[in-house]
Each structure stands twice: as structure tokens, then as C-alpha cells.
Amino acid sequence: MAKASLSQHRALPIALGVATFVGAFVLLEALLRYGVVNKYVVPLPSQVLLSLERIVVEENILGRIRETAYEMAVSCLAVIILGVPLGAMLYRWRPLRRAVLDWVAAMAAAPLVLAFPLFLVMFGRSATTVIVMSVITGLAPIIIKTTEGLLGVRPVLINVGRSLKMTDAQMFRMILLPAALPTIFSGIRLSWTFVLISVVGIEFLINLGGLGQLINDLAERYDLPGTYAAIGFVILVSVVFFMLLERVEKWLRPAK
Amino acid sequence: MTLASTAATGALSGQSQLVIENVFKQFGEGPGAVTAVDHVSFDVKPGEFVSVIGPSGCGKSTLFNIIGGLLDEYSGNVMIERERIAGPHKAVGMVFQEESTFPWRNVVENVAFPLELQGVNKSERLDRAHHFIDLVGLKGFEKLMPSALSGGMRQRVSIARTLVSGPQILLMDEPFAALDEQTRLLLGDKITQIQQDLNQTTLLITHNLTEAVQLSDRIVVMTYRPGKVKRIVNIDLPRPRTSDVVSSDAFGHYVAEIWADLREEASRGMADSESARRASSRG
Numbered sequence: 001m002a003k004a005s006l007s008q009h010r011a012l013p014i015a016l017g018v019a020t021f022v023g024a025f026v027l028l029e030a031l032l033r034y035g036v037v038n039k040y041v042v043p044l045p046s047q048v049l050l051s052l053e054r055i056v057v058e059e060n061i062l063g064r065i066r067e068t069a070y071e072m073a074v075s076c077l078a079v080i081i082l083g084v085p086l087g088a089m090l091y092r093w094r095p096l097r098r099a100v101l102d103w104v105a106a107m108a109a110a111p112l113v114l115a116f117p118l119f120l121v122m123f124g125r126s127a128t129t130v131i132v133m134s135v136i137t138g139l140a141p142i143i144i145k146t147t148e149g150l151l152g153v154r155p156v157l158i159n160v161g162r163s164l165k166m167t168d169a170q171m172f173r174m175i176l177l178p179a180a181l182p183t184i185f186s187g188i189r190l191s192w193t194f195v196l197i198s199v200v201g202i203e204f205l206i207n208l209g210g211l212g213q214l215i216n217d218l219a220e221r222y223d224l225p226g227t228y229a230a231i232g233f234v235i236l237v238s239v240v241f242f243m244l245l246e247r248v249e250k251w252l253r254p255a256k
Numbered sequence: 257m258t259l260a261s262t263a264a265t266g267a268l269s270g271q272s273q274l275v276i277e278n279v280f281k282q283f284g285e286g287p288g289a290v291t292a293v294d295h296v297s298f299d300v301k302p303g304e305f306v307s308v309i310g311p312s313g314c315g316k317s318t319l320f321n322i323i324g325g326l327l328d329e330y331s332g333n334v335m336i337e338r339e340r341i342a343g344p345h346k347a348v349g350m351v352f353q354e355e356s357t358f359p360w361r362n363v364v365e366n367v368a369f370p371l372e373l374q375g376v377n378k379s380e381r382l383d384r385a386h387h388f389i390d391l392v393g394l395k396g397f398e399k400l401m402p403s404a405l406s407g408g409m410r411q412r413v414s415i416a417r418t419l420v421s422g423p424q425i426l427l428m429d430e431p432f433a434a435l436d437e438q439t440r441l442l443l444g445d446k447i448t449q450i451q452q453d454l455n456q457t458t459l460l461i462t463h464n465l466t467e468a469v470q471l472s473d474r475i476v477v478m479t480y481r482p483g484k485v486k487r488i489v490n491i492d493l494p495r496p497r498t499s500d501v502v503s504s505d506a507f508g509h510y511v512a513e514i515w516a517d518l519r520e521e522a523s524r525g526m527a528d529s530e531s532a533r534r535a536s537s538r539g
């Protein structure tokens with residue numbers, strides 16, 4: 001009984017996660033201390049841990065997190081608000097879809113960051129530049145997945161709606177959208193990944209604002225433990241975003 | 257609108273409520289074209305229970321979609337209360353052959369869906385949904401999601417969802433195909449009972465012979481490709497009728513009689529696919 005319930009326990013995945021993290025920490029520490037990996041390239045995990053306090057105290061980490069998180073939040077919301085309707089439009093208008101969908105897919109692969117000087121000219125060295133560039137970077141997957149999800153709705157479900165004489169708006173809201181939601185959410189996850197990387201990357205690149213700039217500064221000072229600690233904070237913020245997304249998805253799609 | 261009044265206003269005594277006239281439907285063009293429905297004509301009177309029976313692939317679902325107003329490129333006429341249909345008709349409720357529950361709604365929410373569209377208030381909606389859930393034998397499963405149900409149970413959810421709004425004309429495409437024989441017989445009884453109570457005009461598409469004889473006033477037997485009407489058989493078994501009828505002599509006679517027709521068509525169908533297979537393995 002006790003054994004059977006142990007593998008079912010809700011804390012088990014969390015415990016496993018922590019254990020993996022600690023294991024990797026210890027392993028890396030050992031590899032560095034025995035010289036298998038060069039200490040001048042990768043800092044000791046224990047040093048990274050020790051540098052945390054310094055970074056928090058000296059580098060205004062809370063303010064930076066707020067700034068980065070703000071840019072991320074705006075970009076993540078914008079990507080949904082723009083991407084889902086655009087995807088729905090491509091679903092609705094077949095000629096437009098055939099003309100544009102390949103382009104959109106190509107856009108996802110384009111190294112848009114390289115165009116940053118252009119955006120600097122348009123929006124200055126500001127949060128706007130970071131947000132606009134991140135939204136453009138993250139838009140493609142959500143558009144493509146929304147279109148794909150809507151196209152994949154089983155015809156019989158649409159026929160049920162038609163036989164009930166539903167209006168187009170009802171059909172979209174009550175059948176197409178909920179049926180496509182799982183696919184749309186996988187698009188959101190992809191898009192958000194691009195957005196989060198892009199926000200920090202562009203902050204780094206144009207040396208502006210939050211955590212990205214901090215990483216840039218610390219790296220330039222050759223403060224390796226500090227750099228890695230700052231990267232740790234980026235990961236932390238990203239994890240929070242994805243946890244929130246998971247919450248929303250659970251709320252929208254009750255128990256499968 | 258109450259259940260009783262919808263059915264009562266729909267009853268046009270004497271004349272046909274649903275007329276299918278020379279309906280013809282072809283898929284594709286040129287030599288590869290498939291004639292799915294070939295000049296099919298029959299009618300259904302108010303309150304009558306008619307079954308269409310025929311071998312797999314003979315065009316039954318195609319006909320079902322045409323009558324339901326979901327396919328509009330066909331020739332011929334489908335008329336409901338003497339008017340040619342243009343798209344889905346409000347008096348018609350459809351049960352589809354494929355699984356059609358909404359996976360994001362639980363059982364009650366699925367069944368109450370048409371009432372939600374009609375703006376019925378929540379407590380009445382739930383009352384009526386519960387009544388039909390009970391009727392199809394799913395009491396106790398109200399809160400489960402379709403993914404937690406078996407195929408046959410999901411099909412019963414779809415049946416309840418269609419019955420809940422009390423359509424004057426009920427169209428069903430092999431609704432019992434995923435059910436075991438016992439459940440099929442019992443659910444058949446329930447459907448006949450509602451159909452009789454509400455005087456519902458019913459068209460059932462099926463390939464199950466006992467089911468057709470058990471439930472119908474008339475049976476339209478279709479040929480294998482192209483789907484034509486081979487014969488229309490009147491079933492003069494007494495009503496009210498329950499599944500006990502299957503053990504009677506008269507029942508046996510009807511089954512034997514229709515089976516002779518069907519066997520011919522079904523074996524044509526088998527031979528057809530056999531030769532197609534040989535042709536493709538040779539080529």
C-alpha cells in the first residue's frame with residue numbers, strides 16, 4: 001500500500017526534479033574540481049551560488065527582473081492577441097492562406113535579430129524596440145498552429161454545429177476554438193519560447209534595461225559566476241511564465 | 257417550446273412530412289466518378305419510423321447528409337413539409353455515424369448544448385439533460401469527460417444530445433453501430449417509446465437487419481453501388497412494440513425476406529472489392 005502510493009504521490013515529480021538539479025550541480029562541481037572541464041570557461045557551481053548574494057545586493061536585481069518580466073509579459077500577451085486572430089484569418093480565407101502561410105513559416109526561421117539597427121532607428125534604445133522585435137520573432141508559430149488547429153477540427157463536429165443552425169460566431173466560439181485549443185496552446189508555448197529568448201537576447205544586444213543588460217555587463221567584467229547567476233534568474237522568470245501558462249491551460253481545458 | 261408542442265405542431269396528418277425525390281449524387285468527374293446515390297425516391301409520413309438499409313459503401317451516409325442539408329451539390333429534391341430544403345432545417349435533429357461528442361465538455365454539458373444555444377435557462381437545461389442522460393442509460397456519468405467513456409457510451413451521449421431538443425424529424429446514421437446487441441435492443445425500445453410519445457418522424461440509417469425490423473414501419477432496401485432503392489417493405493408488426501418482438505414468427509419472416517435482398521447486394525459489394533483488390537495486386 002505504502003509503496004504503491006509512493007509512486008503516485010504528487011510530490012514525487014518535484015522531488016525528482018530537485019534531485020536531478022542537485023545531482024547535476026554536484027557532478028559539474030566534481031568535473032571542474034578534478035580538472036575535466038576548464039574552470040576558466042565554466043565557473044564552479046558553488047561560486048555561482050555564492051555570487052547570488054552579491055548580485056542581488058549590488059545589481060538591483062529586483063528592478064531588473066521587473067523590467068525584463070514587463071517586456072516579456074507585454075510581448076507574450078501581444079503575440080497571443082495578434083497571432084490567434086491572424087491564424088483564424090488564414091484559416092478562413094483559403095487564398096490568403098495559400099499565398100501567405102509559407103511566408104509565415106519562413107519568417108519563423110529568419111534571423112530577425114540581425115535587423116536590430118533598423119528597429120533602433122525606428123523606436124530608439126527603448127523597451128519598445130525590445131517588445132516589437134520580440135513580438136515579431138515570436139509571432140509565426142502561434143499563427144501557424146492556430147491555422148493548423150482550426151483546419152484539423154473534425155468535420156463531424158462542424159456538421160453538428162451546422163445541423164444545429166449555429167451562426168458563424170457561435171460556431172467559432174463554441175466549436176472551432178475549443179476544438180483547436182490544444183494545438184493553439186502548443187503554438188503559444190513555441191511562441192513564448194522565442195519571445196523569452198528574444199527579450200533577453202535583445203536587451204543583451206542593445207545593452208538596455210533588465211537581465212539581458214546585466215548579463216552583458218557581468219560578462220564584460222569577466223565575472224563568470226555572476227554571469228551564470230544572472231542567467232539563473234532569467235531561467236527563473238521563464239519558468240514562472242510557463243507555469244502561469246499551464247495554469248491558464250488547465251483552467252480553459254478541464255481534466256482530459 | 258415544450259417537447260410535446262414541438263411534435264404536435266409538426267404533425268401534418270395524412271401527407272408526407274419528408275419527401276426524397278429523385279436524389280442523385282456523384283463524387284468526382286469523368287471515369288473516376290463514383291455515383292453514391294442514384295435517383296433515390298421515398299417519403300416519410302408524420303410520426304412514421306422509416307429505416308434505410310443497405311451494405312457498407314452504398315451511399316447511406318451521403319443520403320443522410322443530403323437530407324440533413326449538409327451537402328448541397330446534388331440533383332433532385334428533398335422536401336420538408338412541401339418546401340425544398342435550403343441547408344439544415346430547423347425541424348431536423350441529426351445523430352451522426354462518426355463519434356461526435358465535444359471532447360472539451362463533460363456529459364451533461366454535451367447533452368445540454370442545443371438547449372444552451374436556444375437560451376434555455378440553466379436549471380431547466382440541466383433537468384432536461386438529466387432526463388435524456390437517464391434515458392440512454394448513462395445516469396451517474398454526468399460529470400465525466402467523453403475521453404473517459406467507451407465508444408458506445410459516447411454514441412449514447414450524442415443520441416441524448418439530439419433528443420434533448422425534441423426535433424420533429426429525427427435523422428440517425430447508424431447510431432447503434434458501436435453498441436452490443438443487448439444495449440442496442442434496450443436503447444431501441446427507449447427510442448421507439450419517445451418516438452411514439454412525441455409522434456416523431458424518424459429516419460434511421462442502418463446496416464443492421466434486426467434493428468431495422470424491430471423499429472420500423474417501413475424499410476427502404478438499397479442496392480450496392482450505385483445506391484438505388486431496391487425495394488420498400490412495409491413492416492406490419494403491432495405497436496406498441498418492444499424488443500420482445502424479435503422472437504415472434506412474423507419478425508422472422510420479415511428478416512428472412514429482406515435478408516434475401518440484402519445478401520445479394522452485400523455479396524455484390526464483396527465481389528466488387530475482391531476484384532478491385534486483385535486488380536490492384538496484379539497492377
Ligand SMILES: Nc1ncnc2c1ncn2[C@@H]1O[C@H](COP(=O)(O)OP(=O)(O)OP(=O)(O)O)[C@@H](O)[C@H]1O
Pocket residue numbers: 283284290291292311312313314315316317318319353463
Ligand atoms: N467526400 C467524398 N468524396 C468522394 N467520394 C465519397 C465521399 N463521400 C463518400 N464517397 C463515396 O461514396 C460512396 C458512398 O459512401 P457513404 O459514406 O455514403 O456509404 P455508406 O453507405 O454510409 O457506408 P457505411 O455503411 O460503411 O457507412 C463510397 O463509395 C464512398 O467512397
Ligand SMILES: [Mg+2]
Pocket residue numbers: 316317318353429
Ligand atoms: Mg455511412
